[in-house]
Amino acid sequence: QLQLQESGPGLVKASETLSLTCSVSGGSISSSTYYWGWIRQPPGKGLEWIGNTYSSGSTYYNPSLKSRVTISVDTSKNQLSLKLRSVTAADTAVYFCAREDVLRYFDGSWGSLLDYWGQGTLVTVSS
Amino acid sequence: SSELTQDPAVSVALGQTVRITCQGDSLRSYYASWYQQKPGQAPVLVIYGKNNRPSGIPDRFSGSSSGNTASLTITGAQAEDEADYYCNSRDNSGNHVVFGGGTKLTVL
Numbered sequence: 001q002l003q004l005q006e007s008g009p010g011l012v013k014a015s016e017t018l019s020l021t022c023s024v025s026g027g028s029i030s031s032s033t034y035y036w037g038w039i040r041q042p043p044g045k046g047l048e049w050i051g052n053t054y055s056s057g058s059t060y061y062n063p064s065l066k067s068r069v070t071i072s073v074d075t076s077k078n079q080l081s082l083k084l085r086s087v088t089a090a091d092t093a094v095y096f097c098a099r100e101d102v103l104r105y106f107d108g109s110w111g112s113l114l115d116y117w118g119q120g121t122l123v124t125v126s127s
Numbered sequence: 128s129s130e131l132t133q134d135p136a137v138s139v140a141l142g143q144t145v146r147i148t149c150q151g152d153s154l155r156s157y158y159a160s161w162y163q164q165k166p167g168q169a170p171v172l173v174i175y176g177k178n179n180r181p182s183g184i185p186d187r188f189s190g191s192s193s194g195n196t197a198s199l200t201i202t203g204a205q206a207e208d209e210a211d212y213y214c215n216s217r218d219n220s221g222n223h224v225v226f227g228g229g230t231k232l233t234v235l
Contacts, residue, residue, distance in 0.1 A: 037224065047162075047170065047213055049224040060222045096169055100224065102217070105158070105176060112217045112224060113160040113175040120169050 002027040004097050004118035014127050018087050022080040022097030022118055030055060030075045035100040038071060038082045040093040041120070048093075050082065052100060087125045094120040131159070131214055131227035138233040139204045147199045147230045149214030157216035159197035161190060164211045164229075173212075174199055201232075209234040 008020035020038075029036055037052025051061035051071045061069050070083040080097055098114040105111060131151040139145035149159050158177055162170035172181050174190035187208075189200045201208055214227040 039224075039226075046229040047215075047226040049226060052224065062223065103176065107177075109158055109177075110156060110217065110221070111158040111160065111176045112215060113172055114162070114170070114215065114224075115172050115175075115181065117169040117171075 002099065002116045004099070004116055006095060006097055006118045006121040008121060008123070010122060011124050011126055012087055012091075014088055014125055015086055018082070018084040018091060018123055018125075020082045020095055020097075020121065020123070022082075024078045024080065024099075028075075029073055029078050029080060033101070035102065036073065036080045037098055037100055037114075038080075039096045039098055039114075040091075041096070042090075042093040050084075050095075053080070089125050089127065092123065092125045094122050096120045130218055130225045131216065133212075133214060133227035133230045135228070136231045136233070138235055139201070140235050141206060142203055144200065144202045145204055145232065147201075147212050147232065149197045149199075149227045150195055151216065151225070151227075152195055153216050153219050153225065154192060154195045154197050156219070158192060159190070159214040159216050161188075161197075161199045162213045162215065163208075164213065170213060204232075204234050206234050208232065 003025045005023045012018045032055040035052040038050040053059045068085045097118045099116040103111040161174040163173050164170040178190045187202045191198045212230045
C-alpha cells in the first residue's frame with residue numbers, strides 16, 4: 001500500500017523559505033506513469049494546487065505561485081520536496097503531497113485523479 | 128479563483144439523494160474527479176472517470192457529466208457523508224491541476 005508522509009518545520013518566519021519533504025513508501029517515486037505534487041489548504045478554505053513533477057523531470061506550477069516555488073524529487077531517498085520562497089502570512093496552510101494519475105479514456109476524454117495523499121502538515125508563517 | 132465552480136453549501140435529509148455539481152470549461156475534455164474531506168483529514172478520492180469508485184467507496188456514490196458540468200450524486204445519504212466535497216480536473220492547457228472551491232454537505 002502506497003503511503004506518503006509530509007515533514008518539515010511547522011513554523012516559518014515571514015520572508016524566509018518554507019521547505020517540506022514528502023517521503024513515499026510502498027512504491028517508487030520514479031514510476032514513469034505518475035505525477036507527484038503538492039496541494040495546500042489555508043485554514044477554513046479550499047484546496048489550492050501548488051505544482052507537480054513528472055518522471056521525465058518536467059515540473060509544472062500554479063501560475064500564481066510559480067515565481068516562488070521549486071518542486072524536486074530525490075529518487076535515491078524516494079522523496080518529493082517543496083520550497084516556497086519569500087513567504088507571508090497568506091502562505092499559512094496545511095500542505096499535502098499527493099500522487100496524480102492522468103488517464104486517457106476510450107471516448108477520448110481525459111481524467112486527472114489524485115489517488116494517494118499524505119496526511120498533511122500545518123505550516124504557520126509568523127511575522 | 129477556481130476554474131471549476133461549485134456551490135458553497137448543500138444540505139440533504141438523512142436517507143435522501145443529493146447532487147453536487149462542478150462547472151468548468153475544462154470539463155468538456157476532462158472527467159472530473161471527486162474528493163471527500165472530513166475535518167482534520169486529507170481528501171479521499173471517491174469518484175473518478177466516467178463513474179468509477181476506488182476500492183472501499185460505497186456504491187451510494189456515483190458520478191456523471193454533461194457538457195461543462197460534472198455531478199456527484201449520493202443516493203441515500205448517511206450521517207457519515209457529511210463533509211466537504213471537491214472536484215478536480217486539469218485546466219484547458221492540460222498542464223495544471225485545478226480544484227473547485229468545494230461544497231460543504233450537511234446531512235440533516
